[in-house]
Amino acid sequence: MTSRALPDVVPSAGPAAPQGPRWAVELLGRLREAAPGASAVALAVRRGPTRAVLATGETMLRGGTPAGPGTRFEIGSLTKTFTALLLAEMVANGDVAYDDPITRFLPRAATPRLRAAPPTLLHLATHTSGLPSLPPGLLCRAVPAWFSNPYAGYSADDLSRALARTRLRAAPGTRVHYSNLGVGLLGDLLARAAHGPGEDGFARLLAARVLDPLGLTRTTCTTDQPQATGYWHGRPRPAWQLPALPGAGAGRSGARDLLTLLDALVDPAAAPPDIPGTLRTALAEVTTPRIALPRTGRRLALVWNIRPRPGRDLYHHSGGTRGFTVFAGFSPRPDVALAALANTNPAFTGGFIQRAYLELSALSGPSRPPEPPARRG
Numbered sequence: 001m002t003s004r005a006l007p008d009v010v011p012s013a014g015p016a017a018p019q020g021p022r023w024a025v026e027l028l029g030r031l032r033e034a035a036p037g038a039s040a041v042a043l044a045v046r047r048g049p050t051r052a053v054l055a056t057g058e059t060m061l062r063g064g065t066p067a068g069p070g071t072r073f074e075i076g077s078l079t080k081t082f083t084a085l086l087l088a089e090m091v092a093n094g095d096v097a098y099d100d101p102i103t104r105f106l107p108r109a110a111t112p113r114l115r116a117a118p119p120t121l122l123h124l125a126t127h128t129s130g131l132p133s134l135p136p137g138l139l140c141r142a143v144p145a146w147f148s149n150p151y152a153g154y155s156a157d158d159l160s161r162a163l164a165r166t167r168l169r170a171a172p173g174t175r176v177h178y179s180n181l182g183v184g185l186l187g188d189l190l191a192r193a194a195h196g197p198g199e200d201g202f203a204r205l206l207a208a209r210v211l212d213p214l215g216l217t218r219t220t221c222t223t224d225q226p227q228a229t230g231y232w233h234g235r236p237r238p239a240w241q242l243p244a245l246p247g248a249g250a251g252r253s254g255a256r257d258l259l260t261l262l263d264a265l266v267d268p269a270a271a272p273p274d275i276p277g278t279l280r281t282a283l284a285e286v287t288t289p290r291i292a293l294p295r296t297g298r299r300l301a302l303v304w305n306i307r308p309r310p311g312r313d314l315y316h317h318s319g320g321t322r323g324f325t326v327f328a329g330f331s332p333r334p335d336v337a338l339a340a341l342a343n344t345n346p347a348f349t350g351g352f353i354q355r356a357y358l359e360l361s362a363l364s365g366p367s368r369p370p371e372p373p374a375r376r377g
Contacts, residue, residue, distance in 0.1 A: 187247015230323015
């Protein structure tokens with residue numbers, strides 16, 4: 001389907017209202033109401049042939065510049081969807097296999113304590129590895145900076161030592177347990193498979209294999225590029241750092257880049273014609289259902305959550321740091337996608353994420369009111 005691109009809207013925080021389709025402007029307003037502590041909110045949305053990218057507010061509460069389609073927001077756990085896409089691309093390229101055990105890439109000294117077969121890369125990407133949510137000892141290290149930058153001081157060496165003490169919570173493949181450690185470890189293992197361990201290995205690999213080919217010029221896993229300031233209950237937060245587990249939550253992106261990604265996921269055949277064939281294959285692979293959750297009808301693809309709605313499936317994931325909240329979702333049928341970003345911490349009630357999910361569900365067609373997703377930070 002041919003998309004009709006609408007002009008990007010870059011309003012100031014002043015009285016001028018965003019310009020664009022009325023329904024998209026109203027949608028942005030509802031999202032803004034759901035993020036009361038934010039100085040900036042951005043929206044990227046696709047509804048059939050119509051696409052719109054809008055933003056409102058400024059990059060800081062005081063003295064910022066107007067937020068726009070390229071303004072970088074920390075995306076927290078939404079980074080996991082990029083890690084999953086990298087896995088699918090490397091599988092398509094023959095670098096790794098879904099059933100490769102983690103022991104193929106980990107040094108013996110950093111291997112978790114195993115009673116049976118080790119988890120595979122697919123287990124890591126579907127939260128069925130049996131690994132805990134966080135490495136042993138990380139929370140104690142994080143407490144002093146819990147409300148600012150809790151993981152900044154946790155290094156790759158710390159992770160290796162923690163992995164050696166880690167016990168699986170369940171046999172791999174038998175239980176779904178959301179694991180930041182699992183997907184973060186996946187990113188590290190992919191970097192090791194490509195060019196060995198290194199502090200910026202994952203960021204460089206992701207850029208080379210996924211971000212650059214798709215033209216995602218405002219997306220990065222490093223802290224050296226300008227971004228909006230994040231706020232926690234109105235207080236500015238430092239830039240989020242996750243040096244040991246960047247694949248779990250170190251990403252930054254803007255509304256325009258996220259819509260470019262979602263466009264490619266909705267229809268891989270419509271992705272830029274010059275991308276490698278392995279990446280085009282990966283765009284389809286990453287959304288293939290892998291796990292069925294008992295008694296719910298819900299499924300998991302590679303990282304992406306899938307919720308069935310009448311006549312369609314909604315793919316979604318969210319993320320948050322101490323100063324940012326984001327949501328992204330799409331449905332290949334009836335061809336809708338939405339990304340929402342705000343520079344304020346996730347509310348305890350998850351109001352911004354719930355609002356974004358409800359808007360995605362409404363865009364995709366009439367149905368009974370859906371149950372909002374649980375928030376993932």
